[in-house]
Amino acid sequence: MRKSFFRSFIIILCVLFSCAACQSPTNTKETSPTTKVDLEIVYKRNQLCYSIMTQGTNTTLYTFNAAAQPIFDQQGKPITATDLVPGMLVSLEYDGYILETYPEQFSGVSSIRVTGVDSNSVEFLGSLISGMFPSATPEEVERWEITFSGDEFLSEKEKRALEYKFREEWSDTNVLVDPEESRTKKTGHIKIDAVKSGDATFQLTISVDSEVQTPTDRKMTVTLKAGKWTMER
Structure with a gap:
């Protein structure tokens, strides 16, 4: 009777160990949170x-x-x-x-x-402004102020991005978009006036005035198509 009991006990232990061995090992490696x-x-x-x-x-x-x-x-x-x-x-x-x-x-x-x-407004307007300097170098001016008027063409977030973009490109000058205080000495002025004339169409006027070049104005009609601004001919 006692031998039968021990034999049954050993068989049960073997079955339990076999089941444990069949289980898939636990993966302790955790994925990095994102x-x-x-x-x-x-x-x-x-x-x-x-x-x-x-x-x-x-x-x-x-x-x-x-x-x-x-x-x-x-x-x-x-x-x-x-x-x-x-x-x-x-x-x-x-x-x-x-x-x-x-x-x-x-x-x-x-x-x-x-x-x-959405739209490539910062890149597009940046290229238009850069095109206003065919001969003069923006770095020759100590400070540039870019101001906006009329209807909203850039959001406040996009204006800050435009400001940094030109600070990188014109590394030897300070660029401010819609500064709280404006000045005239050793300062160039870039003015963008936007008039919305349709759901995705603006009349833009870009004016540049500084000590290193003759005041320049450029007027154009721009339209947003599939996320990209284009100039109408």
Whole structure:
């Protein structure tokens, strides 16, 4: 009787150990947590994307490096960093940290997904302003003030992005967009007047006045089509 009991006990233990061995091992490796943010790309320098938040009133300019990152279009198909263009809306996944650089930079980007298209207003207006200097060099002026009037062509977030864009390009001068206090000495003035004449059409007048060139005005009609501004001929 006692031998039978021990034999049954040993059989039960063997069955229990066998069941434990059949179970899949627990994966103790945890995936890294990610944070998601919605952005609009306002301009690019190579594979570095300069962007603003699409939600809220935060006017901070951010950057993220799109090189060697998994990127997907609106249909979920893989694309490359060169396919990302100013005006695109993207959903960015990163490790939750923002590097304290200027502009601030998202750290540990793990995924970029295109979610839509807005407009390439900053890049477009920047190219128009740069075209106003055929001979003079903007860096010859100590300070440039860019002011807006009329209907809204750029949001406050986009204005801050435009300001930084020209501070990078005109590294030897100070650029201010809609400064609180204006001055005239050693200062160049760029004025943009926008008059909305349709759902996606503006009459733009860009005026440049400085010590290094004759005052110049340029008037044009621009229309937004599929996220891109174009000049009407």
